[in-house]
Amino acid sequence: MQTSDGFLNRRPVQQQQLVAERPDRMEEACGVFAVLAAEQPVANLAYFGLYALQHRGQESAGIAVFNQDKVLLHKDMGLVSQVFDQDVLALMSGDLSIGHNRYSTTGSSRVCNAQPVVLMTRLGAFALAHNGNLVNAKELRVLVDDGKTEFTSTTDSELIAFAVQQAVNGGLDWRSGIEAALKLCQGAFSLVIGTPAGLFAIRDGYGIRPLVFGFLGEQGLGHWVVSSETCGLEIIGARYVDDVQPGELVHFELGSAEPFRKRWSDEPNRLCVFEMIYFARPDSRFFGESLYSYRQRIGRTLAKESAVDADLVIGVPDSGIPAAIGFSQESGIPYADGLIKNRYVGRTFIQPTQAMREAGIRVKLNPLPDVLSGKRIIVIDDSIVRGTTSGKLVVALRDAGATEVHMRISSPPVTHPCFYGIDTDTQDQLIASRLTLEEIKNHLKVDSLAYLSKEGMVEAAKAESGNFCSACFDRNYPIPMDQELLSSKLTLEPSGSTNR
Numbered sequence: 253m254q255t256s257d258g259f260l261n262r263r264p265v266q267q268q269q270l271v272a273e274r275p276d277r278m279e280e281a282c283g284v285f286a287v288l289a290a291e292q293p294v295a296n297l298a299y300f301g302l303y304a305l306q307h308r309g310q311e312s313a314g315i316a317v318f319n320q321d322k323v324l325l326h327k328d329m330g331l332v333s334q335v336f337d338q339d340v341l342a343l344m345s346g347d348l349s350i351g352h353n354r355y356s357t358t359g360s361s362r363v364c365n366a367q368p369v370v371l372m373t374r375l376g377a378f379a380l381a382h383n384g385n386l387v388n389a390k391e392l393r394v395l396v397d398d399g400k401t402e403f404t405s406t407t408d409s410e411l412i413a414f415a416v417q418q419a420v421n422g423g424l425d426w427r428s429g430i431e432a433a434l435k436l437c438q439g440a441f442s443l444v445i446g447t448p449a450g451l452f453a454i455r456d457g458y459g460i461r462p463l464v465f466g467f468l469g470e471q472g473l474g475h476w477v478v479s480s481e482t483c484g485l486e487i488i489g490a491r492y493v494d495d496v497q498p499g500e501l502v503h504f505e506l507g508s509a510e511p512f513r514k515r516w517s518d519e520p521n522r523l524c525v526f527e528m529i530y531f532a533r534p535d536s537r538f539f540g541e542s543l544y545s546y547r548q549r550i551g552r553t554l555a556k557e558s559a560v561d562a563d564l565v566i567g568v569p570d571s572g573i574p575a576a577i578g579f580s581q582e583s584g585i586p587y588a589d590g591l592i593k594n595r596y597v598g599r600t601f602i603q604p605t606q607a608m609r610e611a612g613i614r615v616k617l618n619p620l621p622d623v624l625s626g627k628r629i630i631v632i633d634d635s636i637v638r639g640t641t642s643g644k645l646v647v648a649l650r651d652a653g654a655t656e657v658h659m660r661i662s663s664p665p666v667t668h669p670c671f672y673g674i675d676t677d678t679q680d681q682l683i684a685s686r687l688t689l690e691e692i693k694n695h696l697k698v699d700s701l702a703y704l705s706k707e708g709m710v711e712a713a714k715a716e717s718g719n720f721c722s723a724c725f726d727r728n729y730p731i732p733m734d735q736e737l738l739s740s741k742l743t744l745e746p747s748g749s750t751n752r
């Protein structure tokens with residue numbers, strides 16, 4: 253436990269993280285969650301909210317609780333259920349909690365980089381949790397470093413917190429101090445900030461990462477909940493009210509029936525389309541429907557775009573399954589569960605030895621020969637990033653008796669890295685940036701391969717969703733970046749070649 257006026261940590265840091273086998277996936281940055289409610293177990297509610305958002309980050313978890321003039325903070329490496337237990341939560345009473353699940357995109361995976369960030373100001377302590385990634389972190393670090401600034405982490409989130417601290421210490425109140433700090437930040441940021449004056453929820457001008465809010469208990473009671481996704485509201489019985497809109501600052505005060513809402517930035521909406529395709533939970537609702545429905549629809553579109561004769565459609569669990577069901581519905585080819593996923597494999601586990609790998613050990617996915625043997629299979633996955641696991645999967649399906657393997661991908665080819673809070677490799681590690689469709693098909697040793705078209709991906713979304721960020725498919729980065737940052741990941745393209 254760490255408090256704003258004294259520090260002690262109840263648990264030893266889990267230093268001995270095991271070697272992680274890097275999954276062949278784009279990986280989510282973080283989940284944020286906050287509860288503002290009098291006489292409620294706000295830490296326990298944050299625990300359950302973070303539990304629902306665990307898919308957004310599994311490296312560390314933290315909760316800060318406001319108790320009169322103190323901020324109680326507990327954070328550590330590991331899953332929410334590993335970092336917190338009832339004894340810890342029982343010590344964290346108060347009326348405002350700020351929670352965070354982390355997966356590192358900026359800053360290494362260490363407990364000092366876990367969030368929330370808690371800092372002191374002349375108006376009291378505040379706690380900040382961030383999902384996203386700044387593209388001007390280097391410049392912001394220079395701006396907030398007044399020579400006395402004591403950086404304790406290597407994250408861009410701490411820089412946002414220092415910007416808030418300096419604005420408030422410079423004489424501004426919480427609302428205008430936060431707004432002043434936001435104007436120094438460029439990039440993707442969905443933020444929850446707990447202060448003595450209430451709870452703030454903010455999205456960057458483009459709305460790259462999602463953020464929603466709802467109420468707890470009776471409407472009008474003034475008990476508010478903010479979450480990265482609607483599944484975080486539902487797990488604690490909160491009712492969805494609205495999205496925090498792109499470029500919006502929402503200020504919730506305890507007991508206030510309506511929050512204060514202000515548009516602080518006016519950029520075009522560019523929600524990350526990968527949130528819809530893969531990152532967010534399928535039961536979370538975007539634009540009035542569950543992502544399960546959207547993902548089924550892109551499966552239907554994929555079936556129309558790249559039909560093939562086969563006996564069975566299977567999905568790569570879990571994220572490929574709704575699209576596989578949609579593909580099956582559209583094509584009339586039966587759907588079956590052909591792959592079983594070990595649900596207990598976390599982000600960190602011991603790498604199988606070379607001998608184990610050669611023996612075909614399958615840590616995460618195991619095919620069902622009873623289902624697959626003698627069948628021509630269409631296998632649906634949400635994306636191919638490096639292509640490392642897709643090839644192994646094809647081998648496993650053939651070993652299980654599949655006579656043909658046709659791979660269909662429910663997103664366009666990932667050709668460019670992300671700078672907005674998703675962990676991607678440099679461009680040369682992305683298989684679709686190096687190889688043609690035919691070369692990837694041969695590399696994966698599949699009988700046929702097709703991706704969803706970009707038009708199909710966008711058309712499947714509801715009209716009111718507006719435009720998306722789809723830069724990892726088309727290089728159309730919505731937020732301007734300096735050449736140095738671009739070049740850090742764009743290793744295939746000549747320097748100076750940018751869209752913006």
Ligand code: SF4
Binds near residue numbers: 460525526669724
């Ligand atoms: S570059 Fe790709 S992963 Fe990153 S925000 Fe844009 S669509 Fe999402």
